[in-house]
Amino acid sequence: MNRSLPLVILAMAILAFATVMLVVAPKVQIGREPAAAGLKPYTTEQLRGRALYSSLGCVYCHSQQPRAPDQAPDAERGWGRASIAADYAYDSPHLMGTMRTGPDLLNVGARLPSASWQLTHLYQPRAVSAWSIMPAYPFLFEVKDRASPGDRVVWLPEDRRIPGKVVVARPQARDLVAYLLSLDRTYPVPRSAIRDDGYSRGGATQ
Amino acid sequence: MSKPGPVDEAYEPYEPRRRVPLPVYWVAIALALWGALTLWQDSTADRTGARERLMEANALERRQTMTGSALFAERCATCHQADGSGISGAIPPLASSRFVQADPRVIVQILLHGINGPIVVDGDDFNGHMPAFGSVLDHDQLARLATAVRRTWGPGGIIDPRFVAAERARTANRGIPWSGGAEIAAALDPAIGIQPAYHPPASASADTTALSIARNGKSGGWSCASCHGANGEGRDGVPRLAGQSADYIAGQLLAFANGSRPNDIMRPVASQLSASERGGLGRLYAALASPSTSRSELAGDLARGAELALYGDDRRNLPSCFSCHGPSGFGVAPSTPSIAAQQPGYTAGRLAALARFARSRPGAVMPAIAARLNDTDRRAVADYLATLPPSPVTARKDAR
Numbered sequence: 144m145n146r147s148l149p150l151v152i153l154a155m156a157i158l159a160f161a162t163v164m165l166v167v168a169p170k171v172q173i174g175r176e177p178a179a180a181g182l183k184p185y186t187t188e189q190l191r192g193r194a195l196y197s198s199l200g201c202v203y204c205h206s207q208q209p210r211a212p213d214q215a216p217d218a219e220r221g222w223g224r225a226s227i228a229a230d231y232a233y234d235s236p237h238l239m240g241t242m243r244t245g246p247d248l249l250n251v252g253a254r255l256p257s258a259s260w261q262l263t264h265l266y267q268p269r270a271v272s273a274w275s276i277m278p279a280y281p282f283l284f285e286v287k288d289r290a291s292p293g294d295r296v297v298w299l300p301e302d303r304r305i306p307g308k309v310v311v312a313r314p315q316a317r318d319l320v321a322y323l324l325s326l327d328r329t330y331p332v333p334r335s336a337i338r339d340d341g342y343s344r345g346g347a348t349q
Numbered sequence: 350m351s352k353p354g355p356v357d358e359a360y361e362p363y364e365p366r367r368r369v370p371l372p373v374y375w376v377a378i379a380l381a382l383w384g385a386l387t388l389w390q391d392s393t394a395d396r397t398g399a400r401e402r403l404m405e406a407n408a409l410e411r412r413q414t415m416t417g418s419a420l421f422a423e424r425c426a427t428c429h430q431a432d433g434s435g436i437s438g439a440i441p442p443l444a445s446s447r448f449v450q451a452d453p454r455v456i457v458q459i460l461l462h463g464i465n466g467p468i469v470v471d472g473d474d475f476n477g478h479m480p481a482f483g484s485v486l487d488h489d490q491l492a493r494l495a496t497a498v499r500r501t502w503g504p505g506g507i508i509d510p511r512f513v514a515a516e517r518a519r520t521a522n523r524g525i526p527w528s529g530g531a532e533i534a535a536a537l538d539p540a541i542g543i544q545p546a547y548h549p550p551a552s553a554s555a556d557t558t559a560l561s562i563a564r565n566g567k568s569g570g571w572s573c574a575s576c577h578g579a580n581g582e583g584r585d586g587v588p589r590l591a592g593q594s595a596d597y598i599a600g601q602l603l604a605f606a607n608g609s610r611p612n613d614i615m616r617p618v619a620s621q622l623s624a625s626e627r628g629g630l631g632r633l634y635a636a637l638a639s640p641s642t643s644r645s646e647l648a649g650d651l652a653r654g655a656e657l658a659l660y661g662d663d664r665r666n667l668p669s670c671f672s673c674h675g676p677s678g679f680g681v682a683p684s685t686p687s688i689a690a691q692q693p694g695y696t697a698g699r700l701a702a703l704a705r706f707a708r709s710r711p712g713a714v715m716p717a718i719a720a721r722l723n724d725t726d727r728r729a730v731a732d733y734l735a736t737l738p739p740s741p742v743t744a745r746k747d748a749r
Contacts, residue, residue: 219728260576
């Protein structure tokens with residue numbers, strides 16, 4: 144290879160430039176952003192649910208980043224206001240996702256605050272929406288003859304019940320629901336918050 | 350001719366130096382210019398966003414610091430009329446009203462909690478159904494409004510925001526409107542004089558079945574309260590039910606059950622309910638006078654929302670909301686729902702959903718109107734309706 148040294152130097156310089164612009168500069172910009180006033184740190188139970196959310200691969204179909212009205216009608220879909228950097232202060236790693244095969248979940252705790260609904264839906268999404276393509280998670284539940292004291296029984300519509308049995312949530316299912324219900328960024332945006340204004344060029348507000 | 354030497358394995362051919370063709374420079378320069386132009390254009394988005402937020406904040410500030418008389422024009426004049434003369438037989442006058450003349454606690458308490466019951470003003474009988482402004486106006490706004498009313502039609506003087514705050518704290522756990530003039534006179538200022546007695550509706554006994562379904566769900570199903578809140582106040586995209594017409598709620602539960610209002614979340618629970626349970630739940634939520642928890646949160650233009658709600662938009666063939674949904678959006682029982690103090694996420698989402706039925710249900714009124722609203726208008730009107738006081742709980746709504 145001729146002139147290999149200049150080629151290597153050039154390649155390194157391009158990589159370094161990209162790293163500075165895409166990694167270092169954003170870190171400097173949002174790394175010091177404090178958590179939003181209305182945001183609570185996750186509890187241990189919620190963190191266990193969050194780990195389960197990662198391991199089950201929910202992030203491949205569900206984003207956690209509602210967009211501004213100029214970009215997408217997410218507010219009217221009930222997904223909440225556009226997210227800001229401070230919304231993710233306690234998320235490590237963040238689970239923003241890129242695919243929207245399913246709805247955005249950053250505010251699912253505000254949109255669907257019923258824990259019993261969440262349990263039914265996780266056990267069998269088709270029990271709620273016949274057309275849903277979300278996988279069912281029966282392994283987070285236990286089918287028993289009768290519920291013991293302290294068990295969380297999952298309600299199912301009549302056509303989904305198993306005769307003579309009850310479906311009970313395992314601790315994992317309760318952790319996951321605790322995490323889902325903690326997803327609630329409906330507090331007001333701090334005035335000085337860093338946010339994405341990339342789409343506010345007058346489009347929808349003109 | 351010399352003998353060929355051994356082949357040089359390390360030899361690599363290379364092009365001799367040649368000038369870069371001119372078109373390559375042109376293309377590179379054009380790309381650089383295009384990039385710079387795009388960057389410059391995009392940088393305006395940042396300023397536009399900041400300017401929009403500033404305008405929004407200013408509009409909010411203007412609303413918050415509105416003078417008392419401006420507040421009266423916006424919040425009260427629709428019913429009590431700009432000159433405070435009221436509407437004969439329906440809305441009591443403020444001019445020559447003993448309630449305005451009385452101790453300042455009276456006007457503040459009426460504004461905070463509203464009235465539901467008979468009241469005599471200036472010798473005329475009224476069936477009082479004043480909305481409660483306690484959850485939509487702050488101490489300062491209430492103080493300015495009360496001061497303006499008393500200055501125009503009462504003894505004058507200034508009502509201090511701290512006085513309003515103290516009155517609010519004193520009756521924080523009240524939860525229901527004042528039941529007519531008699532209770533106000535007895536509790537706040539006997540000088541108001543003799544007032545008609547309040548007779549609670551005969552059917553006021555608690556419906557334990559409905560209460561149990563609302564709190565715990567039917568046979569282990571999802572309960573109403575688990576999404577709609579303990580007091581039916583709703584949140585975000587979940588609608589407020591408190592103060593809604595009983596027949597409307599029962600009718601929608603039936604529509605969810607038979608699929609004429611498609612909703613995957615409501616269908617499984619609604620199809621479990623019997624007709625009497627649907628009616629019971631309707632009456633339960635109709636009788637709740639919960640404070641409004643709705644706040645404008647869709648960044649909608651409140652002035653545009655007010656215009657649409659009050660006057661509509663002739664150019665776009667949009668009738669005003671209030672022409673069908675009643676004054677101040679309080680609803681017209683049995684079939685036109687209350688839209689005042691509704692959660693804005695629900696209102697905007699419902700309008701967007703209704704628009705999709707415009708073609709499949711050509712005769713329906715609301716889908717056709719919803720289809721003519723664009724995204725900006727949906728958010729504007731939803732945010733405006735969220736600023737209104739909740740629909741007053743009246744005896745009319747739980748008649749059946």
